[in-house]
Amino acid sequence: MKGLSQRWRKTPAFLEEEKGQAIVIIAFAAIALLLFAGLALDAAAIYAGQSRLKRAVDASALAGVVELPNQDAAEQRTRQFMRANGFDTYNQEMLPVFEFARLPASGYLQWIVTATYRVPLNFLPLINFDYAEVREVAVAEYRALVDVFTTQTGGRGIVGPVNLSSWGRYANPKWGDAFTPECWTCDVSHGHCPEELVTNALTGEVLNCPPGSMRDVIPDGFNPDRIELHNEFGRGYPFRIHIPPAYDDDKLQIEILDPDGYNQPLRSSITISHTDDSAESVADCGDRADVCLLDTGPIDEDINDYWFVRLDENCSFGGCSNSYDPKYNTQTEYRLFYHKQLPDRSIVREDLGTYVGGASDASTDMQWIMAWELDVSCGDGCDIPDIRVNEDGSRSLRLEVDGVSGYSKNGFDLWAGPPPITETIPLDVNARNLYLLSHRGSHDTGGVVVFGSGYLPVTVNKTGLITMTFAFIPIQAAGIGMNLFHFDNDLAGHSMDYYLDGVPEWQGQGRLSGDGAWGTTDFQYQPPGSRQYDHIVLPDEFYGGYLVGRYQSLQPDNSSWRIEYEGVVGEMFVRLIQ
Numbered sequence: 420m421k422g423l424s425q426r427w428r429k430t431p432a433f434l435e436e437e438k439g440q441a442i443v444i445i446a447f448a449a450i451a452l453l454l455f456a457g458l459a460l461d462a463a464a465i466y467a468g469q470s471r472l473k474r475a476v477d478a479s480a481l482a483g484v485v486e487l488p489n490q491d492a493a494e495q496r497t498r499q500f501m502r503a504n505g506f507d508t509y510n511q512e513m514l515p516v517f518e519f520a521r522l523p524a525s526g527y528l529q530w531i532v533t534a535t536y537r538v539p540l541n542f543l544p545l546i547n548f549d550y551a552e553v554r555e556v557a558v559a560e561y562r563a564l565v566d567v568f569t570t571q572t573g574g575r576g577i578v579g580p581v582n583l584s585s586w587g588r589y590a591n592p593k594w595g596d597a598f599t600p601e602c603w604t605c606d607v608s609h610g611h612c613p614e615e616l617v618t619n620a621l622t623g624e625v626l627n628c629p630p631g632s633m634r635d636v637i638p639d640g641f642n643p644d645r646i647e648l649h650n651e652f653g654r655g656y657p658f659r660i661h662i663p664p665a666y667d668d669d670k671l672q673i674e675i676l677d678p679d680g681y682n683q684p685l686r687s688s689i690t691i692s693h694t695d696d697s698a699e700s701v702a703d704c705g706d707r708a709d710v711c712l713l714d715t716g717p718i719d720e721d722i723n724d725y726w727f728v729r730l731d732e733n734c735s736f737g738g739c740s741n742s743y744d745p746k747y748n749t750q751t752e753y754r755l756f757y758h759k760q761l762p763d764r765s766i767v768r769e770d771l772g773t774y775v776g777g778a779s780d781a782s783t784d785m786q787w788i789m790a791w792e793l794d795v796s797c798g799d800g801c802d803i804p805d806i807r808v809n810e811d812g813s814r815s816l817r818l819e820v821d822g823v824s825g826y827s828k829n830g831f832d833l834w835a836g837p838p839p840i841t842e843t844i845p846l847d848v849n850a851r852n853l854y855l856l857s858h859r860g861s862h863d864t865g866g867v868v869v870f871g872s873g874y875l876p877v878t879v880n881k882t883g884l885i886t887m888t889f890a891f892i893p894i895q896a897a898g899i900g901m902n903l904f905h906f907d908n909d910l911a912g913h914s915m916d917y918y919l920d921g922v923p924e925w926q927g928q929g930r931l932s933g934d935g936a937w938g939t940t941d942f943q944y945q946p947p948g949s950r951q952y953d954h955i956v957l958p959d960e961f962y963g964g965y966l967v968g969r970y971q972s973l974q975p976d977n978s979s980w981r982i983e984y985e986g987v988v989g990e991m992f993v994r995l996i997q
Contacts, residue, residue: 460541468538469553475504476532480557483519484530487561488900488985490521493530506536513537516554528561528985529948563984564873565890565901566659569833574869576787576834576862577855578676578848580712580725581887583832584878584977585656587680587749587825589616589625591736593935593942595977596876597906598648598656599822602628602640602736604935604942614735615826623824629736633944644906647947648874655754655821657872660835662795664812666865668837669796672789673755673818676832676848678776679783680748680825682707682729691726692849693718694856701726707743708733710830710975712880723856725880727785727848730830732977748778749825755791757816758807766807771816778825786846792838817872828977830878836864875980882972889966889982892919897961900985903953903968908932909976912939917955920965929953931970932978 483497497519498508508517516535521528537550571581586596591612592604602625605612617627628640637643648656660673685707688700695718704711711728733743752773759769774790776783793802795814806814822829844862845851855862879885889903903917911933919925930953933941938951945951 464540465538465551465553468536468551469555471505472534472536472553473555473557475501475506476534476555476557477559478504480530480532480559483532484528484559484561487521487528487530493521494519497530497532501534506534508534515552522558529558530561531556531558562873565982565984566661566868566870567873567875567890567980567982568888569658569869569871569875571886571888574834574836574864574867575855575859576674576844576864577852578727578832580879580881581885582730582830582878582880583820584730584828584830584876585749585751585820585822586828586876586977587822588623589618589736589824589826590734590749590822590828591826592642592644593907594732594734594739594828595878595907595979596822596828597642597644597937597979598874598876599645600642601625601645603633603637603642603944605629605633612737614737616736636944637946643946653819655752655819656874656876658818658820658833659870659872660816660818661868661870662814662816663866666795666837666867668865669794669798670838671791671793671795671816671835671867672838673791673793673816674787674834675753675774675776675790676787676834677730677783677785678751678753678774678788678790678829678831679780680731680750680776680778680827680829681745681781681784682731682733682743683781683784689713689726689728691715692853694722694853704728706741708739708741710878710880723852727852730785730878732828732830734827736826745779747826749822749827749829750778751776751829751831752819752821752823753790754819754821755816756819757803757814759805760807761805768817769803771802776829776831785848787834787844787848787851788846818869828878833869834862834864835867835869836862837867871980873981873983875982876977877980878975878977879972880975882974885970885972887968889968892957892961892964892966894961894963896957896984898957898959900954900956901966902983902985903929903955904937904950904981905932905953906937906979907935907976908978909934910970910973911936911941913970915953915968915970917953918967918969919957919961920967922958922961922964925958927953927955929955 479497479500482500483493486492486496501508507513514534514536518533520531522531533556535552535554537552539550540548569583572579586594586599588599588601590596590600592600602616613629616625618625633640686703689703690698690700691713692698701713709732710730713726713728715723715726732739733747735747752775754773755771756768758766760766794800795803808814839862845854908931910931913931915929915931917927930939933939935942937945
């Protein structure tokens with residue numbers, strides 16, 4: 420047994436020949452593992468390096484763009500932010516490519532930053548690869564939005580012939596609203612426009628824009644101006660309700676005039692009341708589908724010039740006629756919110772509610788509606804807790820006005836301020852105008868001002884000389900430029916003169932836009948960033964004043980405006996577009 424055991428313990432010859440191969444296999448496996456580990460380590464380094472570069476390039480582009488149009492200052496800020504993120508822009512071994520420039524083709528202030536970074540490697544230098552190059556590009560866009568006045572009567576609550584207006588999402592932009600309609604305009608005078616659009620029955624989304632809506636130029640004919648506004652602000656025209664630091668009432672009322680899309684039927688006669696308590700009967704305008712303002716005559720000339728009958732218009736996509744069809748009426752949503760500041764200093768949107776102006780709501784037609792009454796004291800029960808407070812102590816509420824359906828115009832106005840103490844303020848627009856003219860100060864705003872945040876949809880319901888006070892320009896704007904974009908003035912090439920209150924020797928000049936266009940050629944498509952606009956430069960010796968525009972109107976008209984500074988003044992809109 421002992422001999423047998425020894426015999427079986429003897430290693431066979433063929434196994435004896437393979438002794439030691441396991442060590443070789445393990446060695447090669449270890450090398451492979453080290454190789455893969457090294458490659459993984461270098462891949463991680465490349466990924467981390469590119470991430471660092473992207474953050475730095477994005478931050479430097481955003482920092483630089485707000486210095487425009489001063490390109491030297493923009494360069495300095497760009498380099499400063501790159502250095503703060505760990506990149507020496509003068510070290511060509513680290514950054515062999517570092518470039519920056521203002522994009523000259525754009526109508527906006529845009530700043531491009533390009534950088535190539537050599538990421539140092541750990542393992543690949545063993546095989547003569549010392550670094551890997553990664554590249555990042557960022558384009559930042561900057562707009563300093565002007566707070567545009569929404570009323571031409573000083574916020575007293577008195578309605579004049581220049582009002583706000585918003586059209587439905589199915590409207591033809593030819594009627595004057597550049598930003599709400601989903602499809603771009605087509606020239607109805609040449610028969611290119613259908614009466615209605617093809618929409619999704621459940622969502623209301625437009626499925627197909629008509630062939631005439633620049634589909635050969637714009638993908639599918641969808642309106643790029645609507646997309647631009649919605650990318651900036653969410654949905655609808657943006658308004659800001661400024662609450663000054665000295666506002667001393669616990670409550671704030673927000674009122675909307677004629678929030679609906681309904682126009683009352685024609686009447687055989689309309690009774691006009693005058694400020695001297697006399698009255699007279701006059702004929703209706705004769706067109707239910709259109710705006711109707713009646714001249715009050717010589718008794719109230721320059722006091723209460725107009726008697727308001729209708730503020731809305733009834734149109735299809737293909738045309739506006741004398742035939743009133745309520746199926747084309749617009750439903751408008753008014754969405755109120757504010758910017759809430761969290762403990763970590765970040766800002767979030769806090770919704771306060773939505774008021775819906777019905778497409779055919781006769782009860783609110785030509786009436787002032789109290790849409791909200793808020794407790795703004797910020798004590799117990801405050802409706803705006805943790806609202807962001809500006810450096811000067813002021814606060815802001817935000818309002819979106821969005822024509823969510825329909826083809827027609829909703830003419831409206833806005834007012835905000837404290838509730839009346841004792842007086843009962845009439846709701847009817849004409850009764851309120853007369854009341855406020857004879858009870859001055861009875862509906863004071865308490866310093867609250869409603870602004871359009873850079874954008875303003877306007878209806879001018881008169882002819883002749885039009886004077887519009889656009890904004891108060893602060894002293895900080897001295898010496899900088901302003902860009903004024905206007906769409907569909909229907910006065911192609913007519914002059915627009917700009918003045919500064921208190922600076923009689925200064926004057927700016929511009930040209931009004933054509934039909935369905937930003938420029939002076941009717942129906943000429945100009946994409947965002949390439950539109951014509953009026954450019955004015957404010958004087959260096961300037962201590963603040965009102966910017967006023969004057970032009971001759973040949974007919975009542977709807978138009979869209981966007982006004983911005985070329986410098987850091989007031990609220991800014993800054994974003995990365997690449």
